[in-house]
Amino acid sequence: MVLIVVVILGGLFVAADRIAVSVAENKAAERAAATQGLDSRPKVSIEGFPFLTQVLWGKLDDVKVSAHDIAAGEGGRTLRIDSFHADLHGVRLSGDYSRAVADSADGLAFVTYADLSKAAPTGTSVVYAGRRSDGRTMVKLTGGFMGARLSVLSEVSVRGADEIGLHAERLPEAFTALGLEDELRQQIDFTTRLTHLPEGISLTSVTATPDGISVAAGGKHVVLAG
Template identity: 70%
Template sequence: MRVWRAVLIVAVVLGGLFVAADRIAVSVAQNKAAERAQATEGLDHKPKVSIEGFPFLTQAAFGKLDDVKISADDIAARDGGQSLRIATFDAHLHGVKFSNGYRTAIADSADGVAFITYADLSKAAPLGITVSSAGTSADGKAMVRLTGTIPGIGAKLSVLSQVTVRGADSIGLHAVSLPKELTALGLEDNVRQQIDFVRQLTHLPSGISLTSLTTSPVGISVAAGGKHVTLAG
């Protein structure tokens, strides 16, 4: 009995040391991956990278991790006013292959959500235009409200605009209808050139594309996904 008790104690101690080593290793890997993701995407702040599953060392030995989660806050817009600040971005990556001492990380597939506040969407809108919540239309379309003074014309307006995904990395706003006092003067094209606009979401991982969006009282959530997504490179 004493022999088996001693064996059990040794097994417990070794198991504890393995767990400790595994947690240290995963912490180092997460930090390195976060640093590389920040450098690769040109982020102002280092994102949080979480390597899921246990044990990490066994996964690392095979050169592929089952699941990795990444979370980034305050992803700044590029200069020029043609892109949007992303308040938060959360992604779940599947089948992540690390190489070059964790300097490169490519996922078989990934899905995520970028959140944009109405305040940031207003900053990216034409001068004098404010974007706010408008819920969902009767047929399920995501809507926002534009209010303000039309640049170059001076007329005040308040219109509903549909917001949609435009291509792999942008969203666009298109007014459902314009006030009759403007269309009667033949100003529709001129007004639409001012208030219908497209803005890009930058600094997202390479290989990921926007797929759909929903609106809420506080902002817009944009879903994204893709294959062979580069977290760091």
């Protein structure tokens, strides 16, 4: 009889714990969307068991966040982030659970070449150009300049906490010989921001893949909500 009671109570505790974590995940998703200015709610998954014990201590071991179709960028130049995934560690809760700040976090954003081309200067397309022997990944930009059609190889790099930039490795001699390098780079080189990322997250690296660019990010004291 005692064993049966223990099993029943254990089952009720697990059920209550899972219900509580589901409610918390939904509330966290709503607050995260409001905090980051997202058009739709991200998916929030609170890892670890039991959840109620973690809440009692005011700190969650691991929280995973996923979002898709994020309209980033600024100044009339929009960059669509196809997907963003973040893993937050040591998430401290405060303010009646309205604020959640992680001790540390790492994430990965993915941008397709179609979306990167839309953020590029008008008439410029971006495609994958392969990997160099030194490990660098390259993209090819094709666009028009002074009535001519040209293509250049560029490397995508992190330019700031939330910026990535494309810089042509070498320009056609036909233009540089005429002293048109600055004018051409204004057309073919560009930077763009990845906005709506959690506060405290900074871009760390970017890699070109056959399908798009993968941007890694990380940080400490990262604000999920509040």
